[in-house]
Amino acid sequence: MINTMECAVDAQSLISISLRKIHNSRTQRGGIKLHKNLLVSYVLRNARQVYMNEKYAEIYRMQQYEEVMTVCNEIQELNPLELVEDCEEQTGDCCGSATESASLCGALLPVSHQAPSAQHIQPSSACSVPLALQSEEVCKAQEPSFYRSCCAEAYPVSSCDFSPVNSMHCNKTTVLDLDTHVVTTVENGYLHQDCCASLQQCCQGAQSPAKKRKLDFGYYVSEIEEVPDFTPCKRAKFEDSSYACTEPLDTSNISNLISIFGSGFSGLVSRQADLEQALNGQFCSKQALASLGAWTRAIVAF
Amino acid sequence: LTAGGGGNDVQWCFSQVKGAIDDDVAEADIISTVEFNHSGELLATGDKGGRVVIFQQETENKSQPQCRSEYNVYSTFQSHEPEFDYLKSLEIEEKINKIRWLPQKNAAQFLLSTNDKTIKLWKISERDKRPEGYNLKEEDGRYRDAATITTLRVPVFRPMDLMVEASPRRVFANAHTYHINSISVNSDNETYLSADDLRINLWHLEITDRSFNIVDIKPANMEELTEVITAAEFHPHQCNTFVYSSSKGTIRLCDMRASALCDKHSKLFEEPEDPSNRSFFSEIISSISDVKFSHNGRYMMTRDYLSVKIWDLNMENRPVETYQVHEYLRSKLCSLYENDCIFDKFECCWNGNDSVVMTGSYNNFFRMLDRTQRRDVTLEASRESCKPRQVLKPRRVCAGGKRKKDEISVDSLDFNKKILHTAWHPQENIIAVATTNNLYIFQEKVN
Numbered sequence: 001m002i003n004t005m006e007c008a009v010d011a012q013s014l015i016s017i018s019l020r021k022i023h024n025s026r027t028q029r030g031g032i033k034l035h036k037n038l039l040v041s042y043v044l045r046n047a048r049q050v051y052m053n054e055k056y057a058e059i060y061r062m063q064q065y066e067e068v069m070t071v072c073n074e075i076q077e078l079n080p081l082e083l084v085e086d087c088e089e090q091t092g093d094c095c096g097s098a099t100e101s102a103s104l105c106g107a108l109l110p111v112s113h114q115a116p117s118a119q120h121i122q123p124s125s126a127c128s129v130p131l132a133l134q135s136e137e138v139c140k141a142q143e144p145s146f147y148r149s150c151c152a153e154a155y156p157v158s159s160c161d162f163s164p165v166n167s168m169h170c171n172k173t174t175v176l177d178l179d180t181h182v183v184t185t186v187e188n189g190y191l192h193q194d195c196c197a198s199l200q201q202c203c204q205g206a207q208s209p210a211k212k213r214k215l216d217f218g219y220y221v222s223e224i225e226e227v228p229d230f231t232p233c234k235r236a237k238f239e240d241s242s243y244a245c246t247e248p249l250d251t252s253n254i255s256n257l258i259s260i261f262g263s264g265f266s267g268l269v270s271r272q273a274d275l276e277q278a279l280n281g282q283f284c285s286k287q288a289l290a291s292l293g294a295w296t297r298a299i300v301a302f
Numbered sequence: 303l304t305a306g307g308g309g310n311d312v313q314w315c316f317s318q319v320k321g322a323i324d325d326d327v328a329e330a331d332i333i334s335t336v337e338f339n340h341s342g343e344l345l346a347t348g349d350k351g352g353r354v355v356i357f358q359q360e361t362e363n364k365s366q367p368q369c370r371s372e373y374n375v376y377s378t379f380q381s382h383e384p385e386f387d388y389l390k391s392l393e394i395e396e397k398i399n400k401i402r403w404l405p406q407k408n409a410a411q412f413l414l415s416t417n418d419k420t421i422k423l424w425k426i427s428e429r430d431k432r433p434e435g436y437n438l439k440e441e442d443g444r445y446r447d448a449a450t451i452t453t454l455r456v457p458v459f460r461p462m463d464l465m466v467e468a469s470p471r472r473v474f475a476n477a478h479t480y481h482i483n484s485i486s487v488n489s490d491n492e493t494y495l496s497a498d499d500l501r502i503n504l505w506h507l508e509i510t511d512r513s514f515n516i517v518d519i520k521p522a523n524m525e526e527l528t529e530v531i532t533a534a535e536f537h538p539h540q541c542n543t544f545v546y547s548s549s550k551g552t553i554r555l556c557d558m559r560a561s562a563l564c565d566k567h568s569k570l571f572e573e574p575e576d577p578s579n580r581s582f583f584s585e586i587i588s589s590i591s592d593v594k595f596s597h598n599g600r601y602m603m604t605r606d607y608l609s610v611k612i613w614d615l616n617m618e619n620r621p622v623e624t625y626q627v628h629e630y631l632r633s634k635l636c637s638l639y640e641n642d643c644i645f646d647k648f649e650c651c652w653n654g655n656d657s658v659v660m661t662g663s664y665n666n667f668f669r670m671l672d673r674t675q676r677r678d679v680t681l682e683a684s685r686e687s688c689k690p691r692q693v694l695k696p697r698r699v700c701a702g703g704k705r706k707k708d709e710i711s712v713d714s715l716d717f718n719k720k721i722l723h724t725a726w727h728p729q730e731n732i733i734a735v736a737t738t739n740n741l742y743i744f745q746e747k748v749n
Contacts, residue, residue, distance in 0.1 A: 002581060031394070035481075038527065039549065046582045050582075
């Protein structure tokens, strides 16, 4: 179990800081520093582990809350006057404890009332929580409640005025292995099936075969011609503005960064047992892990 | 804790400082490696600009025994230049990562210097005579008109001002895909190893067009990469033995007699992680930044972010000694991650008789850890303690609570002032400590 007590920033901020480091390493003199990026990927994995634990705890609480509300509603039909108070109390127990969960509850409950523009959240910034981004790409056709809760909590997103998300899916990436000089072309696949929706549906959603990525540490070339209408989004405001990226990031590169969040960096998945337990042995531990380690691929890919 | 750095209550005093005084540090002047040669007479530094500067110890002045011999500039040369790899669109930094001296065989000195990709063998030789009296050319080198020559003479050597020349004798290139972090000369004086993130190569000093790969930890599928090589060194006496450390905090000892490819280690040194200390940064702080054999070859020392560990080569499951360098930083790891300081690679070194080890820290502090007396002291390399033979006062860091007089609080430490590279004279109590762009030389106080 990771002790988060001594850390001044929360898991989410660590994720964004780490992503920024990986991104910056691309432009540093002397080429990509394999060692440093590997270490950063470990921090990413740890932060993500904590973040997901917190999220699943929230969801579990929310599910309990929903069950309670359902029961309340049923009972309300019998005696509307007496029992509303009870339900509100229980709601408070569920959601009132943490301020974070309050927004989560708020986001989850009136799902149908959410503005549709929230669907087109553009991952324009590497600072954005990739969890939300992944789910955004794939899950928009699926249950929106989960991912939107992620997104809603991550940052209040300003409306973005650019082409639909679809254009992002067409990225091709070409990778050159430094040692063997093998060139591999990989297409963006629907590999981010984790974190989506509820427990069971997540796995089922992963129907498209995971295109095995043959990325390698080394040279990373991306073809950006498929993303012609990419205009930089208004940078999403962060709660912690200090962690927002200060320089305008090349959006096509960011989409490439996102696009490789797919298959696993299974070497980092040595703690799979721990994670599975943390997730209460739930569903997509494998998929979660797969995308978990995906950040390390970011290094690789760079 | 009483003052003392070497065995027997050594007091350290300032001797010299080299480098620019002003606070505005040019990036090229940042010192990146420091190394004494085998006799201690020469002290080499490498910097980020690819330059090597060698200092020579002056022969002791017998009439003034209190004035210990000083190190003065002996030779300066540009070892590496920035390069560009066009195939990969990568710039190759000229920064000197390591310098290693060869044992002296004749009048000339030899050293190996390396940047991220290329190792070079340099010959440093003295010239104190020059030939004069050529028939076909003038003293300035211009050729004489043969028709004007009427007599012949024999050219002779005449004394001249001492000139120290450095010339590249070998260039060992194109053998490393990843960044070279270590070089180590074998005790056989014929071979040496070079290590990058994933591979270790064995070279012959005379042969530049090929090398043997002796360790390769690159996985078939890079997705499965979990650790990289961080340092490597040959055993000081056994020419078949070397060790390499990893980013996961392990050290592997390999025997080259076992097989051509030493992927299978002979020994694996690893200390189990303390689960109660687990944090976001556990992996980073357990990564080993330096590994050094003791002079007697029985122990090795490793440095990770917060500690120094001494290992007995006969015991693999835990170190025999562990010293905390700056444990007060454990609660600051998050900030140190944000400002990248957590990635700093500190080196460590042994004294001549393996009784004391030394390593650097922040705020221009460095730590002397006395193994025999179980004492440790923190000293500072500062321009304020620069009077000749001024004794260094021990420094203390206040981790929390009430700060005593003369203590400095953790939050006041300057994390831009870091001592990553230190070196200890092989025989005497003379140490070289590199701050960002200055080289401090401290000596034992002579009463």
